[in-house]
Amino acid sequence: MKKLQDFTRNPDAVSFAVLAIVLVFILPTVLEIFRLNLVGKYLTYAYVAIGLVLSWGLGGILSLGQGVFFGLGGYCLAMFLKLEASSPENTAIQSTPGIPDFMDWNQLTALPWFWEPFHSFGFTLFAVIAVPVIFALIIGVAMFKRRVGGVYFAIITQAIAAIMTILIIGQQGYTGGVNGITDLRTLHGWDIRTDEAKYFFYYLNVALLFLVLLVACWITKSKLGRILVAMREREDRVRFSGYDVSNFKIFVFCVAAAFSAIGGAMFTLQVGFMSPSFVGIVPSIEMVIFAAVGGRHSIIGVVYGTLLVNWAKTTFSESFPELWLFAMGALFIGVVMAFPNGLAGLYTSYVKPLIGSIRPLLKERARLYETPDKGGPDMLNRGTAQ
Amino acid sequence: MKNYCSKERHGSMRRALIRSLVSLPLALAVSTQLMAAPATSDVNTTGLAVTDDTVTVGILHSVTGTMAISETGSVQAEKLAIDQINAMGGVLGRKIEYIQEDGASDWPTFAEKAKKLLVNDKVASVFGCWTSASRKAVLPVFEQYNGMLYYPTFYEGLEESPNVIYTGQEATQQIIAGIDWVVKNKGAKKFFLLGSDYIWPRTSNKIARKHIEKLGLEVVGEEYYPLGHTQFNSVINKIKLKKPDVLYAIVVGGSNVAFYKQLKAAGIDMTKEKPIVLTISVTEDEILGIGGENIVGAYAAMKYFQSLPNDNNKAFVKAFKEKWGKDIVIGDVTQAAYLGPWLWKAAVEKAGSFDIDKIKESSPGIELTMAPEGYVKIHPNHHLWSKTRIGRAKDDGQYAVVFETKELIEPDPFPEGYQ
DSSP, X not given: OHHHHHHHHOXXXXXXXXXXXXXXXXXHHHSOHHHHHHHHHHHHHHHHHHHHIIIIIITOOXXXXXXXXXXXXXXXXXXXXXXXXXXXXXXXXXXXXXXXXXXXXXXXXXXXXXXXXXXXXXHHHHHHHHHHHHHHHHHHHHHHTTTOOHHHHHXXXXXXXXXXXXXXXXXXXXXXXXXXXXXXXXXXXXXXXXXXXXXXXXXXXXXXXXXXXXXHHXXXXXXXXXXXXXXXXXXXXXXXXTOOHHHHHHHHHHHHHHHHHHHHHHHHHHHSXXXXXXXSHHHHHHHHHHHHHHOTTOHHHHHHHHHHXXXXXXXXXXXXXXXXXXXXXXXXXXXXXXXXXXXXXXXXXXXXXXXXXXXXXXXXHHHHHHHHHHTOHHHHHHHHHO | OGGGSOHHHHHHHHHHHHHHHSOHHHHHHHHHHHHHOOOHHHHOSSOOSBOSSEEEEEEEEOSSSTTHHHHHHHHHHHHHHHHHHHHTTOBTTBEXXXXXXXXXXXHHHHHHHHHIIIIISOOSOEEEOOSHHHHHHHHHHHHHTTOOEEEOSOBOOOOOOTTEEEOSOBHHHHHHHHHHHHHHHHOOOEEEEEEESSHHHHHHHHHHHHHHHHXXXXXXXXXXXXXXXXXXXXXXXXXXXXXXXXXXXXXXXTHHHHHHHHHHHTTOOGGGTSSXXXXXXXXXXXXXXXXXXXXXXXXXXXXXXTTOOSHHHHHHHHHHHHHHOTTOOOOHHHHHHHHHHHHHHHHHHHHTSOOHHHHHHHSTTOEESXXXXXXXXXXXXXXXXXXXXXXXXXXXXXXXXXXXOSSOBOOOSSOTTTO
């Protein structure tokens, strides 16, 4: 009982539990597998949004190029799956069997060297995290050590997203170009397109999401989180206090990149392909919008924000195929005008006070019921009064 | 604006429209046909969206985003074909209803919507996609859930899915006859190949180069620019320097506007044919953006031009303008999209069933004599036999047809030695 009370008094634990109940129990029971798979896809963007809460909401570093890391993570896994799908038996009609189909179209006659390691699943799992993180590290060192920040950093990340798209589309023999890496079938011989696989990936996705949420929660609560907030508010004071600001920025930027990469890899598994349209400027900005709608200071808020925006996108476009973009625009404007802190802001400014006003009443009632058993000071007082 | 309301409204409005259109004798014919309609349990054994008097299909194109300008024509053509089929009594006595989804010029969205149409709505067939990228994105979905896609665009080939009917040309059908024509009739010897940088222009130019070299002629240059590129001055200088007889241009989308304007501004008068500009990527739709006066004199190799003089086409153009407005232009892909519902209807009727597996089997060999482009036939490889035609751009934005192949050209999506 005591434990439960502690638990309910901890707002983070409650919101975690509510989210877990929604994702693990409610959605899988009320949604058919097709819709659940879509929710799974939306949740992969939530990883990026959580990363943005850390780097943008907490650290004040606005990156408009998170799609790059999402894409790199997704591409690493897609390369592994594509190699598995391009076995010599499956690709017998090609001029060079055993290499991915798009390489064959582009007159490549051998697998490029950087594709070779992706035959190994172990290496792929490592690369899914390592490649984006190393890339983020390079960007981070290059930018933050030179004290590039604010708007300039946002613009540079946007340029990187644009460069990355052009690179992937231009080098189509090595990357699949604008089509992306498509037609992924199996993982270790296990068909990833079946309904069972989709349920499995959905739960795996939710489990990883909670892992990421826990890490993010730990960072926000730790001393590191406070330093990040301090940096966001008054960077120079933190620097004068003896902290190396750039290292903290690089760290949080890399963490955000790693989160995005996990999202990208889960995306590839659930959707069955990866394409440069997730790497560019538009998806990167869209991901910032998810974070803004959810509330950029709240790790749980952005998960709901991502779900809401994507659900709205799907629903509006199914109902009004020619007008849905206007509805989306209205939603964004509405949210930003009415709740500048997003859904989480809505919660803290309206719902929480409501709960706050109910709670003392509940406590009062609980006290009345509890006191007789305990025979606490109240009884004593009453006794003395008599 | 009414048109943009919910799908249910769409359907009932269309029914009302058709009711008012169909004259009494036709209505009688329809009702007898309805009575004769085979039982749903016989024609639909796999749980598709077929009832006793309706069958639901999907339309999946981009109506928002950068591709909307190209794909709108296809949507209009498909809706026109569906209306006309319904006015004739539908398919197996069932009216066609459609669910339209927006691919939003975004390939993953195409995959999501394709899955929705097949899994959720259980549509009997889908007419859709435009870019190769969107087709590649939806292809695994169609194969996994066993759907049928009618794909209208001319494309690079190298694909042959049992779940797709390709109503546009694959690359060899557009390229080889065009090059033969320019060699034979214009005595061309030197070619300069130019394209936007993605798979369709690259594959097409690869086929063109092989064919040119096989004829013992010379390719003096080959260049690619990213999609959306607008600065063509340096390549135009290169073209002037190399003096090719033919500039073979596969520039796509918005880049076309910049390319043809800069070509004209650089003093290359296409009506003088020095060099001859031959394109496979500019239909009447694109000329709307480029402006007829900027491209007058260029040649295009297509299978369809709006100006084709046959009776089928005259009726098609008239019906299209009546439905969608008199200023509308009809390009090659729009016509190919129009064939989709008709080919599907023919396949369903030949199979006597809406079942996808039976349509796959019945499709090869289906002939369409009412096609605006003339007679077409489905090849066992699921592409169409069609003619290649050469048109010359006029300043009013239309093409004058100057040549057409005598025979239908066999589709060959995997040309030997071109891969």
